[in-house]
Amino acid sequence: MKLITHNMLTSKCLKGVVTGYPLAINATDIKVKEVDFNPEFISRVIPKLDWEVLWVAADSIGHSDGLPRSLENKYDENEEFLKKAHKVLLEVEVEEGHLTCPESGRQFPISKGIPNMLLNEAEVQ
Template identity: 50%
Template structure:
């Protein structure tokens, strides 16, 4: 699971109000090279919840992202795009879990696939 996916997911358990971001439990992180596409990164940038993204990157071992990105002029910086690309698409949570911030419910991540299906009493 890449951090792009993590940034999109929340705990959708019935009745929970604090759903995002999911805390990451790390067992195994892999680094895989991905094709760099600046247009894709620029399209994605405004959709990203930045604080959650920076925290998630730090949790899985990458701390080079700027804490604050106030304006989108940063998207012209090649250095920034490279870091953004690396954190968004090249770091994979292979084994671990995503944890609901309110209930502590673990959504396991095995073989890179987060299992977001709810139990019968959570829907």
């Protein structure tokens, strides 16, 4: 699971959960896999994401080095910044671990890089 994907996941379909966002990450195996740098894509996708949530997620798994906690103006012109954003969005992968719902504490296992968000019938809203 890449952090760009974590940025879009919620547990709000759990019964009794209001926002279920962001999910906490507990990682037991993290890999960094090289991905071609595409600054145009990074600039275009950042406005669609929650930057604060990305920063906290990266920090919680030890990958926030040099990453600004809030977005500066004209970040799309700052190649150094875009490279760092590229790394945390696309190159850092949580292979094993789990995600935790911030409201209910329900855990969602991550296995072989794939989060399992399936709920049983009794848990669904």
